[in-house]
Amino acid sequence: MANATAGQHPLSLFAIDSILDEEEKAIRNTVRRFCQERVRPHIAGWYESATIPLRDLARELGNMGLLGMHLVGYGCAGATATSYGLACMELEAADSGLRSLVSVQGSLTMFAIWRYGSQEQKAEWLPRLASGAAIGCFGLTEPDFGSDPGGMRTRARRDGDDWVLDGTKMWITNGSVADVAVVWARTDDGIAGFVVPTASPGFSAPEITRKMSLRASVTSELVLDGVRLPGTAVLAEAKGLSAPLSCLNEARFGIVFGALGAAQDCLETTLAYVAGRTIFDKPLAAYQLTQAKLADMTLELGKGMLLALHLGRLKDAGDIRAEQVSLGKLNNAREALSIARECRTLLGANGITLEYPVMRHASNLESVLTYEGTSEVHQLVIGHALTSQPAFR
Amino acid sequence: MNIVVTVKQVPDTWAEKKLDPSDMTTDRATVDNVLNEMDEYGVEEALLLKEAHGGEVTAVTMGPDKAVEAVRKALQMGADKGVHLCDASLHGSDALQTASALAKVIAPLNPDVVIVSSEASDARGGVVGALLAEYLGLPQLTLARKVTADPGGGTVTIERQTDNGYATVLGKLPVVVGVIEKINEPRYPSFKGIMAAKKKPLVTMTAADAGIDPGSAGPSGAYSEVDEAQPRPPKAAGQVVKDEGDGGAKLAAFLADQKLV
Ligand SMILES: Cc1cc2nc3c(=O)[nH]c(=O)nc-3n(C[C@H](O)[C@H](O)[C@H](O)COP(=O)(O)OP(=O)(O)OC[C@H]3O[C@@H](n4cnc5c(N)ncnc54)[C@H](O)[C@@H]3O)c2cc1C
Numbered sequence: 001m002a003n004a005t006a007g008q009h010p011l012s013l014f015a016i017d018s019i020l021d022e023e024e025k026a027i028r029n030t031v032r033r034f035c036q037e038r039v040r041p042h043i044a045g046w047y048e049s050a051t052i053p054l055r056d057l058a059r060e061l062g063n064m065g066l067l068g069m070h071l072v073g074y075g076c077a078g079a080t081a082t083s084y085g086l087a088c089m090e091l092e093a094a095d096s097g098l099r100s101l102v103s104v105q106g107s108l109t110m111f112a113i114w115r116y117g118s119q120e121q122k123a124e125w126l127p128r129l130a131s132g133a134a135i136g137c138f139g140l141t142e143p144d145f146g147s148d149p150g151g152m153r154t155r156a157r158r159d160g161d162d163w164v165l166d167g168t169k170m171w172i173t174n175g176s177v178a179d180v181a182v183v184w185a186r187t188d189d190g191i192a193g194f195v196v197p198t199a200s201p202g203f204s205a206p207e208i209t210r211k212m213s214l215r216a217s218v219t220s221e222l223v224l225d226g227v228r229l230p231g232t233a234v235l236a237e238a239k240g241l242s243a244p245l246s247c248l249n250e251a252r253f254g255i256v257f258g259a260l261g262a263a264q265d266c267l268e269t270t271l272a273y274v275a276g277r278t279i280f281d282k283p284l285a286a287y288q289l290t291q292a293k294l295a296d297m298t299l300e301l302g303k304g305m306l307l308a309l310h311l312g313r314l315k316d317a318g319d320i321r322a323e324q325v326s327l328g329k330l331n332n333a334r335e336a337l338s339i340a341r342e343c344r345t346l347l348g349a350n351g352i353t354l355e356y357p358v359m360r361h362a363s364n365l366e367s368v369l370t371y372e373g374t375s376e377v378h379q380l381v382i383g384h385a386l387t388s389q390p391a392f393r
Numbered sequence: 394m395n396i397v398v399t400v401k402q403v404p405d406t407w408a409e410k411k412l413d414p415s416d417m418t419t420d421r422a423t424v425d426n427v428l429n430e431m432d433e434y435g436v437e438e439a440l441l442l443k444e445a446h447g448g449e450v451t452a453v454t455m456g457p458d459k460a461v462e463a464v465r466k467a468l469q470m471g472a473d474k475g476v477h478l479c480d481a482s483l484h485g486s487d488a489l490q491t492a493s494a495l496a497k498v499i500a501p502l503n504p505d506v507v508i509v510s511s512e513a514s515d516a517r518g519g520v521v522g523a524l525l526a527e528y529l530g531l532p533q534l535t536l537a538r539k540v541t542a543d544p545g546g547g548t549v550t551i552e553r554q555t556d557n558g559y560a561t562v563l564g565k566l567p568v569v570v571g572v573i574e575k576i577n578e579p580r581y582p583s584f585k586g587i588m589a590a591k592k593k594p595l596v597t598m599t600a601a602d603a604g605i606d607p608g609s610a611g612p613s614g615a616y617s618e619v620d621e622a623q624p625r626p627p628k629a630a631g632q633v634v635k636d637e638g639d640g641g642a643k644l645a646a647f648l649a650d651q652k653l654v
Contacts, residue, residue: 022591027587065585
């Protein structure tokens with residue numbers, strides 16, 4: 001958006017708009033404008049103070065239909081996966097924290113209930129989560145188990161008809177503000193999911209502070225201390241670890257697009273900056289070294305975008321595979337971070353401040369590189385697909 | 394209530410606005426075009442009236458092929474139907490011709506209320522609303538900062554913005570209401586609205602369909618004509634006041650000089 005330059009936009013070099021339909025563009029433009037008016041004027045302040053008016057934002061996003069937008073029924077918009085990706089991209093162009101809020105709400109919490117829940121669970125939670133009246137979180141990671149969630153220690157045991165949950169979850173986005181948590185726990189029959197109202201006795205969610213990344217996002221610990229739930233709280237259709245992993249695959253898909261939003265914002269900012277910054281009597285934009293950087297970054301952004309859209313079309317056709325989403329997550333998170341770092345060099349000292357979005361995006365992308373499967377884990381997924389040799393352990 | 398709202402596609406607010414040197418009409422081809430921002434307030438007000446009293450909202454535009462996007466945006470926001478008057482012979486119409494053509498399209502719709510915004514951000518004439526009311530033979534309530542309808546009693550009451558406050562004005566249906574900026578907060582189109590818009594009825598009409606006399610259309614039949622245009626001169630360099638302990642006094646003297654204080 002920061003198009004103070006006379007040159008072309010990096011993505012229009014790739015004629016990306018020519019492969020989007022009217023509906024996709026309308027959804028993208030609506031989210032772009034929302035971010036422009038409601039988020040961008042405040043985001044640096046929210047980031048610095050590590051506070052975000054999460055409930056107000058969720059309401060506004062809910063009114064637009066953004067929360068769980070790719071799900072069907074229960075108040076969800078039923079948009080395409082590609083449109084969902086484009087929305088994530090615009091959100092993350094503002095800040096990865098905002099996109100994280102939406103990923104966790106729509107792709108993790110709502111998707112888990114929508115895909116694995118009972119009619120009662122869906123009717124109780126989905127309309128409220130879709131409208132933003134309720135906030136959700138998704139508890140899989142534990143202090144000692146991140147890339148290997150199958151080792152989790154959180155336990156759910158039967159007590160008569162009830163379930164009783166004990167354990168600790170870590171790094172849980174939206175945790176302290178959530179009304180409902182989807183919590184994964186070990187049972188005698190393997191890993192199961194539970195819909196846990198956060199008001200349940202024994203549930204607490206202390207916020208994790210002193211973060212250097214995703215500061216405009218709430219990250220928490222979930223402590224489950226003898227949390228008693230009715231028998232109906234279990235996600236009946238979710239059997240084993242593949243269920244939470246399928247949810248992560250949904251959220252990852254959003255990151256494939258989202259990470260590029262952050263990269264694009266860095267590149268737009270940088271293009272405007274180098275046009276206006278005079279060094280040794282000519283614009284920084286007029287140096288060959290600068291142009292080589294700009295060209296390389298544009299190439300990676302455009303290639304990432306083409307990959308994202310290709311994956312979007314595959315997903316909309318209903319035949320995307322998990323390792324294909326891994327291709328997108330690995331490439332786009334990694335390239336976005338490297339674009340952000342390169343842009344930072346072009347902004348010089350200005351690049352380290354919150355006056356420009358670049359360092360903020362770079363810091364955020366460090367989290368994006370790690371969550372939803374680290375880069376190494378996605379390399380292993382792709383390696384497994386290529387060689388049939390699982391090398392995870 | 395049967396509500397009609399007029400919308401217009403204009404060059405993006407931030408785009409450099411130019412005239413096409415060949416015929417001195419607005420250059421719409423080389424810039425991004427969007428729904429006139431002011432019209433968003435009109436659409437929002439129309440939707441609020443519909444939500445309060447039931448009925449239907451029809452968005453009407455006149456303009457080239459791409460202008461249909463303004464109607465589509467209104468449909469995405471929640472309008473029920475759209476009409477696009479599109480005819481090469483209408484290119485270059487002035488305000489009077491535009492209002493007369495719109496009236497030809499709107500009159501057969503038998504509206505209870507026609508909502509127009511105070512101006513479009515391209516030409517900024519700000520007269521089409523008033524002219525439209527004349528051509529429709531309807532009363533006009535202009536500069537509305539608040540609109541309350543009483544369809545049962547057959548009236549609309551507005552708060553009309555004045556220089557130092559507002560006046561309460563009542564009009565009998567059917568009526569043309571001109572709304573000002575900030576009358577409301579236009580909604581973002583919902584994604585459901587965006588997806589539903591594709592299936593809403595949108596009629597394209599030619600000048601002949603609307604019963605517009607071809608002889609009266611276009612630059613040849615215009616009442617006004619642009620002979621010449623000059624870009625605004627670049628801003629003159631500002632005057633720098635150096636503070637040598639008397640900066641305040643110097644600034645005050647400058648303001649007094651300009652008769653600003
Ligand atoms: C801001 C933020 C928000 C988050 N939100 C959520 C949330 O909402 N819900 C949730 O459940 N989790 C969430 N997470 C947790 C996230 O999913 C985990 O951090 C991630 O899975 C990595 O786990 P870990 O941090 O324990 O790292 P580890 O698993 O300890 O990994 C450390 C390093 O070891 C590497 N590694 C791991 N396995 C292998 C291997 N087999 N071979 C080689 N290298 C390996 C990793 O790639 C990494 O480089 C969030 C994390 C962050 C930072």
